[in-house]
Amino acid sequence: MQEMRLKKILVAVRAGSHATLGQVLENDFALILCDSAVCAHKAINDGVDLIICGINFDESRIFDLLQYAKEHSKTKAIPFVGIKVVEEVLHKSSVPIMKMGIQCLGAEFFDFFNWTQELGKEQASEKLKNELHRMLS
16 A cells, blocks of 8 residues: 655744644644745755745745745746744734735735634634645645
8 A cells, every 4th residue: 555645845934933833734744844044945955845934934034935936947836825823923014015925926825823813723723734735736
């Protein structure tokens, strides 16, 4: 019987958010946790199936990482998600602008923090996993 390979996801977020996303995703996906652009670039070059990047990743370098992933022919088709994991990341008025910029560059945006507030942690976690499975199918 052939064992299914877990899809490999780069989770590029501040170290404090690793535990939050790790607990949600670790049973469904093979996670590569990075909190610096150097680590994330290496993971992308080594090969991943999907990239999740926090909007406050490595001193707000989400757009640098998104550009890096989308400018190389080998990696531009990798699905990319910008994510808000914690409340006090940016000024509240900045989040819609970040979302718009992320989407304009061909990526998706998930406000996981708001999902947990609206749906509760369990339902928000299921929603996140379902969205990622959708993107990977």
